[in-house]
Every structure is written in structure tokens, then in C-alpha cells.
Amino acid sequence: MALPVYASPLERIWHYTYIAICVAIFTFLIAPILIVIPLSFNAEPYFTFTEKMLSFDPEGYSLRWYDILLTFGMTAPDAPRGASWWMDVWNNATWVRAAKNSVIIGVSSTIVATVLGTIAALGLSRPEMPYRRAIMAILISPMIVPIIITATGLFFFYSATGLAGSYVGVVLAHATLGIPFVIITVTATLIGFDRSLTRAAASLGADPTTTFFKVTMPLILPGVISGALFAFVTSFDEVVVVLFVAAHDQQTIPRQMWNGIREQISPAIMSVATILVIVSVALLATVEILRRRSEKLRGVTSS
Amino acid sequence: MADATADLAGASPAKLTTADGRPLKSALARAQAKARRRAFLLVLPLLLFIVLTFILPIGQMLHRSIFNDGFAANMPQLTQWFVDNPVGTEPDESAYAALAADLKSAAEAKTIGVVGTRVNYEMSGTRSLFTSTGRKAKNFEPPYMQAVLEADDKWADPQLWGTMRQVSDAYTANFFLAAVDLARDTEGKIVQAPEDRRVYVMLFERTFLIAGLITFLCLLLGFPIAHLLATLPLRYSNLLMILVLLPFWTSLLVRTTSWIVLLQGQGVVNNTLVATGILTDDTRIQMIYNQMGTIIAMTHILLPFMILPLYSVMRPIPPSYVRAARSLGASSWTAFRRIYLPQTLPGIGAGALLVFILGVGYYITPALVGGASGQLISNLIAFHMQDSLNWSLAAAIAAVLLAAVLVLYWLYDRLIGIDNLKLG
Incomplete structure (x- = not known):
């Protein structure tokens, strides 16, 4: 990107304008995500920076909205904060219960999506796979079909089969939505996979199961884990299917946020948002590390 | 082997x-x-x-x-009468006897509302007629024609009988007609829906227009970023890539919340503009809960889907081609237009199609920040599913949307290949 020495003045001007444009676009991308973090520490119930915040007056900042995440929905929020208070939080606080539901649904659907998706990706990446293109198109389609159509279809289907309002129904639906991501990441990992390794294992007497667990699996594991994280995030962030098929008391974090935004938006939403941003930073870092490890393992040198 | x-x-x-x-x-x-x-x-x-x-x-x-058997399943005798008698038969005593018996049993089974709703879809104002006559049906004595007409003389309306004959067939294309602003008149001819009820074609048009505009904006914003990432040395571009991937990994609801916080009347953007003197307190711009809010938030959310395919196409383009063109005398603009841009076309196609497909079906963001003017066709499907409870119409609109998305998906598969889809 360096400016060549022979650049004309006009080109120099354009070069710096271009960099300015790029900085502006990066700001557009990242600023909305970072803005919620300082605002979540607002001492006032406003959605903008107060004068006290701008002058960095400690009084302008507080943890009250994080405290509300714990106390909202508790039976005795004003009781002294001891072991029994924390038990109350764990059992009754609305956001804590939503988080527990989200994690249960997310983990279960991730397991289903990852196991089925990885096995299928192994088959799909074999050269002799018949009708690969058509089958691949079907398996990726949950990502492409508008979520409202999927939710509508599932609503009718679950009402007819009695899965409506059950954990199983939500988990199956979220697994379906996560599967395309697992397929995409695992097949991408398998593209650079050296098939002579499995043949070598077979010629040394290993049966297919041993070959899979001792040779194939360690090599594709980074891709599998990235796919699983994608599937987990998909489920953890999904609200439309939950709104359509889950029971009323099956609150998840996104559903609780959805209700919060639609009814009366409170700064507590921003403290949840901040926590979720931190979670996504952690997930992104994990995926980045895994991708580099996978490239190293497969001997792909990045140019 | x-x-x-x-x-x-x-x-x-x-x-x-x-x-x-x-x-x-x-x-x-x-x-x-x-x-x-x-x-x-x-x-x-x-x-x-x-x-x-x-x-x-x-x-x-x-x-x-x-398929909607709201009428056929709950009014079996009258449905049978319609089957036995050809179109144009004047409803006689046997028809009214069937009607009276069906109304009575439907009122007892509390399904009379379902029947009324089904007829009401085709001919408004008839739901109350069914429920009110249904309440009186248990006292009907023969001759039934007289009894029914005494209960309400609207039953003599030939248009009502024509509509009931239409809906007595559980299989119907009428919901698809309604989804594209058409309707059937009493003779069964297809005509345009009354002007005040024509909303669906307009919403489809709006959805495609907004999705197209968002695709264009994403391309406009994504192209420079992808170009910068593709030409920087890898150690810098990997670092900057995090700025693209972080929004991609952040919850949709978090991003939508942020835009509400930024853009609302008392939000950060308006406050900053007022504080710097560009706006006064009464000229604050309404940027959210309207079409503008939908467009801004969706562009932000879909931008990574444009940048990632563009980047993966731009990265392998050797810089020597442009340099060769420059050394042969092309200006930097000509070299970009004739040499660089054509090589990025596969990436532009992949990114634009992906963003457009995802944009057409968007639901959450328009529902939260769209207000009235920023609603898309998905929001209408949700409205018919949750509020008006006209599920067959919701399904028909969904089917039209699904057909459009599948055509685009097929195009994507033909042009780019679904196995070339990359994430991160």
C-alpha cells in the first residue's frame, strides 16, 4: 500500500483521501459495538453521555445496571447479600435464568450440529460422493432461507407433532440453523487434507475407526471447533424461532433483549450488550488462534 | 482396486x-x-x-x-350440497336446511368463529353474520329457509352464496392471489383487490428496493476496505481483519441496540451534532424507527458478508498486473478500471448476491428499528402469524418470498458455487 516515489501530486492526494475513507469505514464498523461499553456504566437512566461522564467525574459512572441484571426478578432483592441472596439470584433472577436457558439450548444444539455436520462433511469431501452439489445446496439452505420462513414452518410442524414449547423442539431447530456453518468450516479444513495419510494408516493395519480418531480427527479438530463455535453463536443469538416455537416461560438472553427493546428500553440492555461483546471478543480470539493452528498443522503457508 | x-x-x-x-x-x-x-x-x-x-x-x-379447511371441515353438510349442485343453482330449502344444521353443530362445537373468519377473508363483514346466526341456530324450526332469513336477511345475498361455494373447496389459490394483491369476484374471475387493500405488491417492491440499496451501500463501503486488507502485508491485514470479524461475531441484537442508542432523538449522534452547533434542539434528525434506521443498521450488519468474499478474491490478484499496466502508460484510474476491477468481479458477484439474499429475508432489525416505513415483507409474514392469525395468507406470502430467495440461491450456486462460501 506504500505510495510509490513517482506518484503525482493528484495521486498523493487520492492516497491520503483513500486512507481517510478506510478509517471512516472502519469507524462505522466498530464504533457502534464499542459505544455501548462506556454507556453501560452510566449512572443516569439515559442512552447518551452525560456531562459528568464526559468530564470523567467518577460520580457519572456506576455499576447500577449490572446490579439490576442480578436483582431483577429476585424474590428478595433487598435482603443482605450473603449465600442465600446469591442462591436467590441463581434461582430467580430473570437474566440469570435466561442465561441458563441460552447455555443449555446452545450447548445441546451445538453438539447435535457438530456431530452430524462433521460426519457429513467427511462424506461430502470425498471425491466419489454422488450428487455432491445438490446435497450441499440442501444442507446449506437453512442459512439462506429467511429465518421468518423457517420459524413459520417450524411453528406449524411443531404444533402438529407436539414439539411446541419443548426444549427438544428449540434444540432441534437451532441445530438445523447451525449445521451450515459446521459444514462450511469443516469442508474448508478438509480441502487441504492429505488423503494419503489415511491410506498410510490403513496400510499399517488401522481400521477405519482408529484411523479417524488417531489420524483424521486431530488434523481437522481446529476446523471442527471453529464450526462448533459458529453453531453455538448462531443458537446463542437466535430469537425468531424461539419467539415462534418456545413456551412463554422459556426465556433466552436474545428473547429477553428483544422484549426489553420492544417494550421499554432500559440501560440494563446495554450492560447485557457489553457482556455479550466481551463474549464475542473471546470467541473471535479462539477462532483466530484455531485458524492459525490449523494452517500450521496442514502445512498451509500463508503468503 | x-x-x-x-x-x-x-x-x-x-x-x-x-x-x-x-x-x-x-x-x-x-x-x-x-x-x-x-x-x-x-x-x-x-x-x-x-x-x-x-x-x-x-x-x-x-x-x-x-389448503384451508376452516369451512369444509366445520360445515360438512353445506359443503356436500355445493358438491351435489352445480354452480348457478339457486339455494333452495335443502341448502338452507344444510346451512342451519351446520351452523347449529358449529356453534355447539365453538368452531363457528373459524368458519366466519374463513369466509371473512374473501368477503369482509361476514364474520359477525356467522357468529350471530350461529347463536340463534339451536332454535331453528323447518322451514329452514324462512327461519334463517328471519334471523338475518343478509343470508339471501347471492354474493355470499358464491363466496361460500368458493371456500367450501379446501384447496384454493386465493391466498396466493391475495399475496399479490389480486382477488376473485363472485363469478370467480381474477380481478385487482380494492385499492385500500393493495399492500403486498408495494411491500415486495419496497423489500427488493431496500435490499438492493443496502447491497449497493455494502459494495460501496466494502470495496475500499477489502482492497486495503488485500494489499497490506499479512501481519497488518490480519490485525485489521479483526475489526471486520468482530461485528460479524457480535450478537445481532447487540448491534441493533447500539444503533438505537446512537441514532435516536436523544442519542449520541444527535447530541453530538447539537453540541457542535450543526443542529439546534428542534432540528434533531429522526434517524431511527423509519426506513433510514433500517437501511443504516442493516448495512452495518451485512457489511462483513460483502467484505469477506471480496477479500478472498482480491488477495490472490498479483500486484504486478497493475504495475505492468502503469509501466505501459496507463493512468492509475485506467489501470484500476481495465485491469484490477475486472479481476474482482467474481468477488463482487459473490458478495452482492449473498448480501441481497440475506437482506431480502431480514426480520429482526426492521422489526426493532424500522418503525412503520421501514417494515419489510418478513415483518408482514410475522404480523399475519402472530396478530391477524391469517396463517394461510402468511404461508402464501412466505411461499412467494421463498421462491424469490431460491431463484437467487440457485443463481449463486451456478455463478459462484455453494462450496466456495467462506466464513472468516
Whole structure:
């Protein structure tokens, strides 16, 4: 990107304008995500920076909205904060219960999506796979079909089969939505996979199961884990299917946020948002590390 | 296969056989069929899973868009009368007897509202007629024609009988007609819906326009970023890539919340503009809960889907091509337009199609920040599912949207190939 020495003045001007444009676009991308973090520490119930915040007056900042995440929905929020208070939080606080539901649904659907998706990706990446293109198109389609159509279809289907309002129904639906991501990441990992390794294992007497667990699996594991994280995030962030098929008391974090935004938006939403941003930073870092490890393992040198 | 080829050397070229005496050709075919079967068996569990939890529910929904037995199931005798008597038969005593019996049983089973709603879809104002006559039906005495007409003389309306005949057939294309602002008149001819009820075509148009505009904005914003990332040395571009991937990994609801916080009347952007003197307190711009809010938030959310395919196409383009063009006398603009841009076309196509497909079906963001003018067709499907409860119409609109998305998806597969989809 360096400016060549022979650049004309006009080109120099354009070069710096271009960099300015790029900085502006990066700001557009990242600023909305970072803005919620300082605002979540607002001492006032406003959605903008107060004068006290701008002058960095400690009084302008507080943890009250994080405290509300714990106390909202508790039976005795004003009781002294001891072991029994924390038990109350764990059992009754609305956001804590939503988080527990989200994690249960997310983990279960991730397991289903990852196991089925990885096995299928192994088959799909074999050269002799018949009708690969058509089958691949079907398996990726949950990502492409508008979520409202999927939710509508599932609503009718679950009402007819009695899965409506059950954990199983939500988990199956979220697994379906996560599967395309697992397929995409695992097949991408398998593209650079050296098939002579499995043949070598077979010629040394290993049966297919041993070959899979001792040779194939360690090599594709980074891709599998990235796919699983994608599937987990998909489920953890999904609200439309939950709104359509889950029971009323099956609150998840996104559903609780959805209700919060639609009814009366409170700064507590921003403290949840901040926590979720931190979670996504952690997930992104994990995926980045895994991708580099996978490239190293497969001997792909990045140019 | 390996042992088959090993035996090749010893066998005569006319009869190639394997060690156990089978012809090589059939042995090879058998081995290949086995390998194909194995590969297919690995995919089979997932395929069945997707068919069961995804294809089947959507198929069932599509069925519902052409099938509604709200009338036929609850008014069996009158439905039978319509089957027995051809179109144009004046409703006689037997028809009214069937009507009275059906109204009575439907009122007892509390399904009279379902029947009324079904007829009401085709002819407004009839729901109350069914429920009110249904309440009186238990006291009806023969002759039924007189009894029913005494209860309400609207039952003599030939248009009502024409509509009831139409809806007595559970299979109907009327919901699809309604989804594209058409309707059937009493003679069964297809006509335009009354002007005040024509909303669906307008909403489809708006959805496609907004999705197109968002695609264009994403391309406009994504192209410079992807170009910068593709030309920087990898250690810097990997770092900057995090700025693209972080929004991609952040919850949709978090990003939508942020935009509400930024753009609302008392939000950060308006406050900053007022504080710097660009705006005064009464000229604050309404940037959210309208079309503008939908466009800004959706552009932000879909931008990574444009940048990532563009980047993966731009990265391998050798910089020497542009340099060669420059050294042959092309200006930097000509070199960009004639040499660089054509090479990025696959990326532009992939990104634009992906963003457009995802944009057309968007629901959450327009529902939260769209206000009235920023609602898309998905929001209308949700409205019919949750509020008006006209499920067949919701299914028909969904079917039209699904058809549009599938055409685009097919195009994507033909042009780019679905296995070239990359995430991060």
C-alpha cells in the first residue's frame, strides 16, 4: 500500500483521501459495538453521555445496571447479600435464568450440529460422493432461507407433532440453523487434507475407526471447533424461532433483549450488550488462534 | 482396486481379471460403487435430519398456503350440497336446511368463529353474520329457509352464496392471489383487490428496493476496505481483519441496540451534532424507527458478508498486473478500471448476491428499528402469524418470498458455487 516515489501530486492526494475513507469505514464498523461499553456504566437512566461522564467525574459512572441484571426478578432483592441472596439470584433472577436457558439450548444444539455436520462433511469431501452439489445446496439452505420462513414452518410442524414449547423442539431447530456453518468450516479444513495419510494408516493395519480418531480427527479438530463455535453463536443469538416455537416461560438472553427493546428500553440492555461483546471478543480470539493452528498443522503457508 | 491393478502385468490384455478371476472392469465398478455408497452413508444421517427438521416443515407450510379447511371441515353438510349442485343453482330449502344444521353443530362445537373468519377473508363483514346466526341456530324450526332469513336477511345475498361455494373447496389459490394483491369476484374471475387493500405488491417492491440499496451501500463501503486488507502485508491485514470479524461475531441484537442508542432523538449522534452547533434542539434528525434506521443498521450488519468474499478474491490478484499496466502508460484510474476491477468481479458477484439474499429475508432489525416505513415483507409474514392469525395468507406470502430467495440461491450456486462460501 506504500505510495510509490513517482506518484503525482493528484495521486498523493487520492492516497491520503483513500486512507481517510478506510478509517471512516472502519469507524462505522466498530464504533457502534464499542459505544455501548462506556454507556453501560452510566449512572443516569439515559442512552447518551452525560456531562459528568464526559468530564470523567467518577460520580457519572456506576455499576447500577449490572446490579439490576442480578436483582431483577429476585424474590428478595433487598435482603443482605450473603449465600442465600446469591442462591436467590441463581434461582430467580430473570437474566440469570435466561442465561441458563441460552447455555443449555446452545450447548445441546451445538453438539447435535457438530456431530452430524462433521460426519457429513467427511462424506461430502470425498471425491466419489454422488450428487455432491445438490446435497450441499440442501444442507446449506437453512442459512439462506429467511429465518421468518423457517420459524413459520417450524411453528406449524411443531404444533402438529407436539414439539411446541419443548426444549427438544428449540434444540432441534437451532441445530438445523447451525449445521451450515459446521459444514462450511469443516469442508474448508478438509480441502487441504492429505488423503494419503489415511491410506498410510490403513496400510499399517488401522481400521477405519482408529484411523479417524488417531489420524483424521486431530488434523481437522481446529476446523471442527471453529464450526462448533459458529453453531453455538448462531443458537446463542437466535430469537425468531424461539419467539415462534418456545413456551412463554422459556426465556433466552436474545428473547429477553428483544422484549426489553420492544417494550421499554432500559440501560440494563446495554450492560447485557457489553457482556455479550466481551463474549464475542473471546470467541473471535479462539477462532483466530484455531485458524492459525490449523494452517500450521496442514502445512498451509500463508503468503 | 489396488490389488486389481497389481495383477495387470501378468494378465493378457484381452481378458483383464483380478486375482479371484473376476473381470477387472466389473471389479472396478463394484469398488467404486462401494466407495460412493460409503460416502453417501456418511452424509445420510444429516440429510435425513435436515429433511425432517427443515424441508418437511417448510413443505407443510407451503401446503397450508393452498389448503384451508376452516369451512369444509366445520360445515360438512353445506359443503356436500355445493358438491351435489352445480354452480348457478339457486339455494333452495335443502341448502338452507344444510346451512342451519351446520351452523347449529358449529356453534355447539365453538368452531363457528373459524368458519366466519374463513369466509371473512374473501368477503369482509361476514364474520359477525356467522357468529350471530350461529347463536340463534339451536332454535331453528323447518322451514329452514324462512327461519334463517328471519334471523338475518343478509343470508339471501347471492354474493355470499358464491363466496361460500368458493371456500367450501379446501384447496384454493386465493391466498396466493391475495399475496399479490389480486382477488376473485363472485363469478370467480381474477380481478385487482380494492385499492385500500393493495399492500403486498408495494411491500415486495419496497423489500427488493431496500435490499438492493443496502447491497449497493455494502459494495460501496466494502470495496475500499477489502482492497486495503488485500494489499497490506499479512501481519497488518490480519490485525485489521479483526475489526471486520468482530461485528460479524457480535450478537445481532447487540448491534441493533447500539444503533438505537446512537441514532435516536436523544442519542449520541444527535447530541453530538447539537453540541457542535450543526443542529439546534428542534432540528434533531429522526434517524431511527423509519426506513433510514433500517437501511443504516442493516448495512452495518451485512457489511462483513460483502467484505469477506471480496477479500478472498482480491488477495490472490498479483500486484504486478497493475504495475505492468502503469509501466505501459496507463493512468492509475485506467489501470484500476481495465485491469484490477475486472479481476474482482467474481468477488463482487459473490458478495452482492449473498448480501441481497440475506437482506431480502431480514426480520429482526426492521422489526426493532424500522418503525412503520421501514417494515419489510418478513415483518408482514410475522404480523399475519402472530396478530391477524391469517396463517394461510402468511404461508402464501412466505411461499412467494421463498421462491424469490431460491431463484437467487440457485443463481449463486451456478455463478459462484455453494462450496466456495467462506466464513472468516
